[in-house]
Amino acid sequence: MFEVTPESMGTAKRGDIASDTKLQPITPLSVKVACSNCNLRELCMPMGLKADELDRIEEVVAVRRKVKRGAHLYSNGENFSSLFAIRTGFFKTCITTEDGRNQVTGFQMAGEIIGLDGIVKEHHTCDAIALEDAEVCVMPFDRIEELSREVVSLQRHVHKIMSREIVREHGVMLLLGSMRAEERLAAFLLNLVQRLHARGFSQSELLLRMTREEIGSYLGLKLETVSRTFSKFVEDKIVEVKQRHVRILDTEALKLIVNNNHKPC
Amino acid sequence: MFEVTPESMGTAKRGDIASDTKLQPITPLSVKVACSNCNLRELCMPMGLKADELDRIEEVVAVRRKVKRGAHLYSNGENFSSLFAIRTGFFKTCITTEDGRNQVTGFQMAGEIIGLDGIVKEHHTCDAIALEDAEVCVMPFDRIEELSREVVSLQRHVHKIMSREIVREHGVMLLLGSMRAEERLAAFLLNLVQRLHARGFSQSELLLRMTREEIGSYLGLKLETVSRTFSKFVEDKIVEVKQRHVRILDTEALKLIVNNNHKPC
DNA sequence: CGACACCTTGAAGAGGTTCAAGAAATGTGG
DNA sequence: CCACATTTCTTGAACCTCTTCAAGGTGTCG
Numbered sequence: 001m002f003e004v005t006p007e008s009m010g011t012a013k014r015g016d017i018a019s020d021t022k023l024q025p026i027t028p029l030s031v032k033v034a035c036s037n038c039n040l041r042e043l044c045m046p047m048g049l050k051a052d053e054l055d056r057i058e059e060v061v062a063v064r065r066k067v068k069r070g071a072h073l074y075s076n077g078e079n080f081s082s083l084f085a086i087r088t089g090f091f092k093t094c095i096t097t098e099d100g101r102n103q104v105t106g107f108q109m110a111g112e113i114i115g116l117d118g119i120v121k122e123h124h125t126c127d128a129i130a131l132e133d134a135e136v137c138v139m140p141f142d143r144i145e146e147l148s149r150e151v152v153s154l155q156r157h158v159h160k161i162m163s164r165e166i167v168r169e170h171g172v173m174l175l176l177g178s179m180r181a182e183e184r185l186a187a188f189l190l191n192l193v194q195r196l197h198a199r200g201f202s203q204s205e206l207l208l209r210m211t212r213e214e215i216g217s218y219l220g221l222k223l224e225t226v227s228r229t230f231s232k233f234v235e236d237k238i239v240e241v242k243q244r245h246v247r248i249l250d251t252e253a254l255k256l257i258v259n260n261n262h263k264p265c
Numbered sequence: 266m267f268e269v270t271p272e273s274m275g276t277a278k279r280g281d282i283a284s285d286t287k288l289q290p291i292t293p294l295s296v297k298v299a300c301s302n303c304n305l306r307e308l309c310m311p312m313g314l315k316a317d318e319l320d321r322i323e324e325v326v327a328v329r330r331k332v333k334r335g336a337h338l339y340s341n342g343e344n345f346s347s348l349f350a351i352r353t354g355f356f357k358t359c360i361t362t363e364d365g366r367n368q369v370t371g372f373q374m375a376g377e378i379i380g381l382d383g384i385v386k387e388h389h390t391c392d393a394i395a396l397e398d399a400e401v402c403v404m405p406f407d408r409i410e411e412l413s414r415e416v417v418s419l420q421r422h423v424h425k426i427m428s429r430e431i432v433r434e435h436g437v438m439l440l441l442g443s444m445r446a447e448e449r450l451a452a453f454l455l456n457l458v459q460r461l462h463a464r465g466f467s468q469s470e471l472l473l474r475m476t477r478e479e480i481g482s483y484l485g486l487k488l489e490t491v492s493r494t495f496s497k498f499v500e501d502k503i504v505e506v507k508q509r510h511v512r513i514l515d516t517e518a519l520k521l522i523v524n525n526n527h528k529p530c
Numbered sequence: 531c532g533a534c535a536c537c538t539t540g541a542a543g544a545g546g547t548t549c550a551a552g553a554a555a556t557g558t559g560g
Numbered sequence: 561c562c563a564c565a566t567t568t569c570t571t572g573a574a575c576c577t578c579t580t581c582a583a584g585g586t587g588t589c590g
Contacts, residue, residue: 102443103442126435152410159427166381167385177482178368180577211536222580223536486547533589538584538585542579546575547574547576548575553571555566559562559563
């Protein structure tokens with residue numbers, strides 16, 4: 001029933017230049033990490049870079065790191081030294097307090113930058129955990145600062161990435177502060193599918209990488225409420241749900257729910 | 266009963282160098298806006314600047330702007346060009362959607378920087394409204410970028426300000442996603458009084474510049490719930506409340522409420 | 531195949547909202 | 561400066577949404 005497979009949602013479409021060419025290391029340029037060949041470039045990198053600027057940025061993004069499903073990319077309290085660009089895989093970030101509160105602050109996918117929380121105190125203030133096997137580009141922050149003093153478009157880009165995160169969080173505050181359960185879940189699904197679509201995936205089918213409990217934490221709901229709300233959407237023929245496979249049948253209905261134009265019911 | 270007056274909470278302690286000296290413009294240095302003489306400097310500015318660096322930064326912060334109570338400093342959709350450092354007064358930032366949702370995303374006071382949301386799309390995505398007559402330093406963002414390419418400590422400072430805002434919003438997400446009404450209001454009061462204390466005000470008395478409705482919007486509660494929760498705190502002898510005057514009688518109790526160590530009740 | 535994590539559903543209960551009325555403070559114009 | 565209009569705040573009662581507790585089902589992985 002669901003065409004979506006773990007493979008088709010994950011790394012399938014991403015070619016790894018480095019491994020493709022390592023059997024014939026004739027052109028030295030291609031063995032190092034190559035942003036210029038990365039198909040996530042338009043998500044990570046500023047536009048309109050000159051060739052020599054791109055070369056210099058590639059020097060910053062020299063190291064990659066693999067993170068197994070369930071492993072921490074970084075943890076609360078850990079020293080901050082780098083930002084990470086997600087190449088493949090899916091992460092959650094969450095904060096945990098001493099008294100046992102827990103809050104998922106976001107879900108991040110390929111092309112997104114994570115670690116910005118660590119800059120201010122020079123140590124991380126949340127955990128970043130891989131929800132599936134993942135690979136990230138490690139970008140030492142002092143190198144980023146150094147280079148962004150010289151490459152204006154990179155400087156601007158860094159500022160925009162941080163501002164974008166601030167604006168995203170405003171949206172989450174709106175969601176948590178003013179929406180009811182159905183509205184939250186509808187907004188969540190639309191947001192996820194829109195970001196996946198921007199990466200070449202289906203507009204209507206998605207594979208949730210997170211549990212109902214993690215969705216609930218992010219949305220300020222209990223896992224039972226998330227489950228019940230899914231069931232209600234299924235009843236209303238708005239989505240099909242089979243565990244973590246979700247097919248959206250009626251995008252417009254979801255949008256109406258978010259914009260609470262369904263009030264007259 | 267309450268020593269706190271509007272005067273004592275507002276602008277009383279801030280001397281305005283520019284207006285003091287404009288009748289005798291003998292020393293040209295003192296007529297321009299002088300960060301070096303601003304007692305908010307430690308809140309706005311990076312530490313350990315050399316004299317010439319500070320001079321250059323002062324050139325960036327050349328203009329001030331007064332904002333009347335109730336007026337917008339900037340509005341959703343408006344072109345972004347500057348960040349603002351609050352000199353005096355008190356602001357709220359809020360987002361409003363077409364379908365009529367409204368969410369206060371923060372309350373800002375002297376020494377804090379506002380306008381970061383506008384960087385990513387080069388126009389603002391929220392409204393900033395003065396809750397009392399206010400004055401801000403206008404800092405054109407392209408000048409900030411220019412200068413932060415040359416003054417490393419300024420660059421670092423800009424990054425930290427943005428990261429701090431991201432971390433602050435994580436805290437709000439925790440509050441909205443996992444706390445009950447009493448916990449939210451307790452956290453809100455503690456946060457406000459802590460920031461006021463850092464600016465030389467009382468640790469136990471504060472004058473709320475916002476309505477119950479605005480507090481409720483920020484905390485994801487209805488105004489009636491805010492009012493009832495205040496009444497409950499008064500009943501429990503944790504605070505005294507007389508309209509917008511609040512005196513905290515038992516800070517520890519508030520902290521216990523936030524850390525939900527009051528469960529055994 | 532069994533252990534474990536995850537998901538669904540029901541029933542009862544708590545916390546917050548809604549609606550409504552009145553009181554207190556604030557602002558405005560004569 | 562007072563009277564009036566307006567805004568803001570408080571409180572009660574009924575209601576509703578979401579949570580809590582509980583049980584059973586489904587899927588996954590060694």
